[in-house]
Ligand SMILES: C[S@@+](CC[C@H](N)C(=O)[O-])C[C@H]1O[C@@H](n2cnc3c(N)ncnc32)[C@H](O)[C@@H]1O
Ligand code: SF4
């Protein structure tokens with residue numbers, strides 16, 4: 001009997017077909033082998049990050065994470081955080097629809113793993129602090145690692161309680177930890193943290209911020225010394241901590257942080273946070289980019305963070321959390337590791353193929369003398385241009401020049417097609433979102449929206465449908481700048 005792999009509503013006959021069905025394309029090369037990491041990364045580090053969607057930009061095209069909201073308690077107050085606010089439609093940190101016990105969380109992870117073969121990481125990012133609410137974090141990890149040993153475990157903390165748990169973290173094979181560090185200056189810290197609770201006492205102002213900073217540095221040192229990959233999150237708060245972020249980047253790199261994720265403050269009076277109520281604004285995209293550029297040469301920057309909810313499920317940028325609420329889970333859950341193994345085999349081959357195509361396109365683009373070009377792409381994963389313009393809820397923006405194709409950022413927009421009918425207001429929003437980006441690559445677009453986008457100065461091209469992102473962007477750059485450019489599109 002044929003080994004049928006079933007995936008949600010989809011049934012496929014082989015591992016190869018599974019990969020194609022998931023990513024909307026296939027591996028063209030028959031000579032694919034296992035993909036090696038980037039030239040500047042040690043093989044053991046690559047082995048840790050290659051399937052982690054947050055630690056590798058490349059991996060985020062293929063792999064999904066899920067957060068389980070088991071850790072509601074927190075030992076500090078940040079002026080930007082209000083965990084009581086709950087909205088199923090809103091995607092931002094600290095927000096959850098339902099809090100789970102460790103047992104419920106484990107049931108949910110097994111159910112998701114059986115349905116979503118892209119799943120590679122389970123993270124605990126609150127809604128409070130995973131290291132402070134340690135008993136629940138540990139119980140969840142113990143249950144999940146027993147049933148799903150191939151799923152990586154990951155946690156997120158403000159660092160205050162973390163030094164007390166480093167031995168257990170290492171013993172549980174947690175090799176990715178995120179520490180939020182917003183400033184190296186306790187005076188600045190006092191403007192972000194009204195209080196911190198440590199060793200049974202509440203500390204306020206500069207005293208509290210000093211204790212927090214010392215514990216954050218201790219956490220970073222201890223984790224790095226034990227070989228755990230550390231990502232440092234910093235929330236950029238204009239006028240408060242922005243001036244210190246470049247120095248913070250330099251220091252965390254010197255201490256061995258693997259990645260630095262400078263994220264924009266999300267602040268809205270409706271969220272009920274202190275900063276929301278005082279009118280503290282978040283940075284503009286240009287302000288964030290300027291700080292990120294000023295940090296080049298320091299710790300590697302994460303630019304593809306989606307600032308997920310504490311119960312997010314799926315590829316970054318999609319949230320399938322509502323498909324897996326407790327009331328929708330079966331009483332008895334069972335895993336299907338074969339699906340994940342099949343998917344990972346396919347990804348290894350697909351990556352190899354994509355890299356070869358990218359390298360070939362790059363050689364051809366090297367001779368093009370032209371200013372950098374920004375290109376937005378519509379993708380639903382797999383590193384390909386495989387999404388209809390009207391279905392895109394976000395655009396991934398790349399910059400291309402003769403030195404290569406680089407991911408710059410993502411820009412969110414409500415999808416244009418609502419129930420099959422284009423919506424002019426949403427199209428106007430998409431045009432605003434794509435400000436400064438002259439070209440969009442997508443799998444398809446209707447003539448009417450294409451004309452409206454063109455009238456706004458944005459060319460939308462579907463000639464590269466299903467192609468890999470980087471070779472397509474590179475080919476476009478070459479074509480637009482070729483002296484004999486006839487306007488015809490071809491790779
Ligand atoms: C909800 S926290 C949970 C983990 C842990 N308590 C911490 O703070 O690192 C996850 C991340 O979201 C960030 N965050 C929370 N509220 C935010 C906001 N309003 N704007 C931007 N980032 C925010 C935190 O700084 C942290 O990096
Ligand atoms: S440490 Fe994390 S959970 Fe606690 S208040 Fe700050 S952002 Fe919220």
Ligand code: SF4
Nearest residue numbers: 054305306307308316
């Ligand atoms: S919030 Fe950022 S780092 Fe955390 S899971 Fe989402 S994308 Fe990854």
